[in-house]
Amino acid sequence: MIRINYSWLLLSVTEGYDNGSQNYRHVWIRTSPDAGTSWGTFYDMTGDLIYIFDECIVPSVSPTSDDYIYFTYQADTEPGLHIQGDEDPAGDNYTRVMSVYKPDIINSINQTKIVRNENVSQNYPNPFSGASTVFVMLDEPATLSFEVTNLMGQVVHRIAEKPYSTGKVEFTIDGSELTSGVYFYTVNSGDSKVTRKMIVE
Numbered sequence: 001m002i003r004i005n006y007s008w009l010l011l012s013v014t015e016g017y018d019n020g021s022q023n024y025r026h027v028w029i030r031t032s033p034d035a036g037t038s039w040g041t042f043y044d045m046t047g048d049l050i051y052i053f054d055e056c057i058v059p060s061v062s063p064t065s066d067d068y069i070y071f072t073y074q075a076d077t078e079p080g081l082h083i084q085g086d087e088d089p090a091g092d093n094y095t096r097v098m099s100v101y102k103p104d105i106i107n108s109i110n111q112t113k114i115v116r117n118e119n120v121s122q123n124y125p126n127p128f129s130g131a132s133t134v135f136v137m138l139d140e141p142a143t144l145s146f147e148v149t150n151l152m153g154q155v156v157h158r159i160a161e162k163p164y165s166t167g168k169v170e171f172t173i174d175g176s177e178l179t180s181g182v183y184f185y186t187v188n189s190g191d192s193k194v195t196r197k198m199i200v201e
Helices: 102-106
Strands: 002-004 007-018 023-032 055-061 068-076 094-101 131-138 142-150 155-164 167-174 181-189 192-200
Touching (some): 068 102
Antiparallel strands (some): 002 007, 007 023
16 A cells, blocks of 8 residues: 555455456555545456456555556466466466556546446356347446457447446347357446456357
8 A cells, every 4th residue: 555645545456357267366456535544446457458368466556656656567368376287378477567547546536436347247158159148237327338349359249328227237149140259248337347258159
């Protein structure tokens, strides 16, 4: 925990991104405006598509900053430890250096993200060839959009933004319109989004 502009920042890792077969640890940041008496929203620093399948370990934040907070972490492509008999093969690890604009996490301390990992389901069934369903549990009314992208980042299916009521929202994906392979689906609501991996057979 370090002090930044009269606020406190906590950087940590936790398991929280489940792709249906493995659970990846992500880097999270949380800030406090009153030296730890109260804390704001957790922000997943590695939730973007380019980092979402990083197994994140050993995070470290710089004790100095400017308009940005700088941090590093070690990234592996698969969770688990090869030397302890994990089924994944040994591979290279990488050290990533990242930054986050301070107002994005400090000025938004009282805002709650509408779309979070815990309220967006993994599509079911997965893998699939026919229809598959994604559920979103809303704590309050919200405007959502939904899209599916391929490995090249091309949008292959989209449900336009529209308002939804509190409770369960259901999105259906028609696998018969997609070729076999790996895809990603993203639920968006304003500045918050959740992306998960799915497989079409």
